[in-house]
Amino acid sequence: MPALNRAYVLELDAADALAQFRNEFQLPDRVIYLNGNSLGAMPKHAMEIARRTLMEEWATDLIKSWNTADWFHLPQRLGRQVASLVGAAEDELVVTDATGINLFKALAAALALRPDRNVIVMEGSNFPTDNYTAQGLIALLGNRHRIRFAEHDEILPAIDDQVAVVALTDVHYKTGRVHDMAEITARAHAKGALTVWDLCHSAGVMPVDLNRCQADFAVGCTYKYLNGGPGSPAFIFAARRHHGTATQPLTGWFGHASPFAFERDYRPAPGIEQMLSGTPPVVSLAVAEAGISMTARAPMAAIREKSQRLGDLFINLVDEHCGEFDFKLASPRDAHHRGSQVSFLHAHGYPIMRALIGWGVIGDFRAPDILRFGFAPLYLRYVDVWDAAQILREVMETEAWRRPEFNTRLSVT
């Protein structure tokens, strides 16, 4: 490895094939944003879409916009673009509702396909809203199923012939550790189980190949590495072989075989549209296309390579420049086993992150002791990573994090 200095990282930026994408984002001054793993930055084009959707469509064409602006097919149009990023066919994925709602649909559809089995395998330590969704579904179904919680290496052996569904997030939200989707899916299928993959932390930043893995169902958000905007609608994938046999239970008119016949009784749409429920939030959906379409035209191999190099650089810089401050790497050091985030443990993680944010480096903190730093290759530069590490060193050297204002808890709910 060459000597790590600012000149070197500026050379990396000069040679960066993705560098021009940064110009397409509206980024704040004097901020290094390492939290794209939570909320992606804003593509400039998002504002133009919002203006057009409101002023030219809603205000001007009013109800006619469902046809003239084709609001009706936003779920499918965005779905095709997300599909291209996760190894799905164009008719296997739609953008709609929230991730948890879509997970409910996928889990219910999958359980119905395995009526004689009663176990869902999940990784309990991952982002817990997935657990909550499964627990709500299980209670609704009369507690005939149960979750078998298993952590990383325990997952493969936990998949036996009682298992109906393996429902996992492929990248761990705290550590960034990656599951082997192909291996786990193969094991699930070998045991007669189905898979539901939550791609929240991988879609748009890592190669995902659902169909090569023969995944059954998948869901994910569009507001992290797809830069769709705060709370932008999520996506749901159902492999074509399940179309027509797997039926999700949140049955609404957008998923009806003939929505405008206004028939009294539900008839499921034959294709991926059955995964739709009610009228989608058009403004959020339309705005999300800015980030999704930008990501869909970026070369994924370059995204993944830069993502890994940004993460490696940060790990090396923290090792080299902050070695004496007791940060413990919580993410895999090998980039092949890591998503696009790097996490460190520190006993004073909370005030350290608060101080870093005060100094303009935005990461986040997850109790009890994890500092998370996300690396979004479309708008982050190598020099940002260099500068972030220097600011981290400064916060530690000056003990800025000990100031009282960084030790009061922020109320978030």
Add this chain to the structure above:
Amino acid sequence: MPALNRAYVLELDAADALAQFRNEFQLPDRVIYLNGNSLGAMPKHAMEIARRTLMEEWATDLIKSWNTADWFHLPQRLGRQVASLVGAAEDELVVTDATGINLFKALAAALALRPDRNVIVMEGSNFPTDNYTAQGLIALLGNRHRIRFAEHDEILPAIDDQVAVVALTDVHYKTGRVHDMAEITARAHAKGALTVWDLCHSAGVMPVDLNRCQADFAVGCTYKYLNGGPGSPAFIFAARRHHGTATQPLTGWFGHASPFAFERDYRPAPGIEQMLSGTPPVVSLAVAEAGISMTARAPMAAIREKSQRLGDLFINLVDEHCGEFDFKLASPRDAHHRGSQVSFLHAHGYPIMRALIGWGVIGDFRAPDILRFGFAPLYLRYVDVWDAAQILREVMETEAWRRPEFNTRLSVT
């Protein structure tokens, strides 16, 4: 009744206490918009909210906006405003998800409170997505329940002691006919059943008093008379007496008792927040506040009075000016039994509506033969109703609707 002429209706506009609200809307030129019962018009302030949400919040404060712009509490903040319009307490209603998703939550919560009963009473002819939602839930629960479909006058006698839930839309989407919410709710309670009211066609345009009626649950959209924007998130109401005992099954982190503790297992929030599921679509939600807050500060008695007078005027004008063209009133003539729309039957309803739209009068058509005209008192003038009736007469007199271009079916899905 005074002589109906244009001078008379202009006098009505001059005396209209709500007239100034029209200035707060961004309305297209040369269009008379009688479809606010499907998608409300755009408040000018919506564009400013969109700009601020994107440029000042998402782009500038990024993830911090969840706190600094209080995105976290948008469901509650908007909920308090909708609550004031439907007779709910501030802590009994949140804005989140789509109407059908919220109906699923309310129905599931209600059925769980009546485990020994198996009938849901619904009006099958009303907007069918509510039927679809109930049918999806019933299938998921193993077909232990059934829907007892009943039309208007059949509803009270259909409520017996097998009934778990009466789930009705208070205003019929085709005819505008209004149910007596107090009477039906009282009958339901007398028989031990619970009620779920769908307020899509009443919220914001009619006085609704959920708590005076002792309603149990309610849902509704915000994109019709609340002018929240296309597909803007819906609301859900749960009477305070059910908080803590009624649990909806789409359990996500926003409905957890402690969302940021990231506990492995679900614990329901004790209050109305339990009705929340996942991360909401912030841009659509934020934009919706423009229309919701405007409606919340308009005097409801004046809204209802003008709504009724606009509808009466249109009925009288069609009677008087289009008497020979075979329109048959499909709505109650008595405004007290009518929501804020007027519907007519006509054998050539489809091309007539297409021609009207071509002439700049936007209503809509529902198969097989219904022309719907919605009256949104905050932006419609009496003179608009006058002019719409004259244009209808012109379309009929000239037989413009017979032109081939109005007889081809528009593809909407």
